[in-house]
Amino acid sequence: METIFGEGAVLVDDLLLLRRARSRLRGTFGLVPTMGALHEGHLSLVRKARTECDHVGVSIFINPTQFGPKEDFARYPRDLKRDLQLLEPLGVDLVWTPAPEKVYDREFQTWVTVEGITAPLEGKMRPGHFRGVTTIVAKLFNAFTPAKAYFGQKDAQQVAVIRRMVKDLSFPVEISVCPTVREPDGLAMSSRNIRLDSRERGVATVLFRALSAAKSLYLDGERDAKRLRSAMLRVLDEESLAQTDYVSAADPDTMRELDQVTDRVLLSLAARIGKTRLIDNFLLP
Secondary structure (H helix, E strand, O other), rough: EEEEEEEEEEOOOOHHHHHHHHHHOOEEEEEEOOOOOOOOHHHHHHHHHHHHHOEEEEEEOHHHHHOOOOOOOOOOOOHHHHHHHHHHHHHOOOEEEEOOOHHHOOOOOOOOHHHHHOOHHHHHHHHOOOHHHHHHHHHHHHHOOOOEEEEEEHHHHHHHHHHHHHHHHHOOOOOEEEEOOOOOOOEEEEEEHHHHHHHHHHHHHHHHHHHHHHHHHHHHHOOOHHHHHHHHHHHHHOOOEEEEEEEEEEEEOOOOEEEEEEOOOOEEEEEEEEEOOOOOEEEEE
């Protein structure tokens, strides 16, 4: 099905229709991959793409293959009507909203797997997650054929994995990473934030506070990565509602944990606030 919304934006749910619509768009094309439940973080990516490309496409697809059997695929927020209303004034040209069976048929058996960099952190906590991410992103690149693709710094390991995939498989796509968009109290914007109740929402700022504690040490000259990790962990441990999955001070390109910080460092963490799992990071300097 192909429909028009906003000022001439094309909405499609079929790959053939997507390719037909895409073929009509000449010039540079920027892609913003999303799973819907859009917030200001996503919209900032669209605006960035709009300033740099002749045309902009957005995918809205909750990718089942990046969710584990005990994860929140069924509970992931869905509101396509609201998503389209948010995109309407931003000058998007093309939106793809496929059903899962249109992306993965019953006999689907081909996967894109990046090794090494996917093993720690999110890869360790969520086995198979990055295989799902890289496979769907590769499919989106093939479908939209973008010159540039836009991702948020909040998903720092995902960004590093996708960059590795693009380099290793020679995708002709430039990866643009945009800053994390935060609430006034520092909480990183996430589609999952909507599932926090009022008490949990207040507690959720502990991720930002933990990162800020480590950053303060870093700005004071601390370069012992173990002490940076310990600073994050201490803040997280002060919140009884926060269950820590990991804290990390790693090389931002390889995700290997550092002993001493000599160049850049990615401070990252993951914690569960009630039933909602949140991640965040700072890239220093």
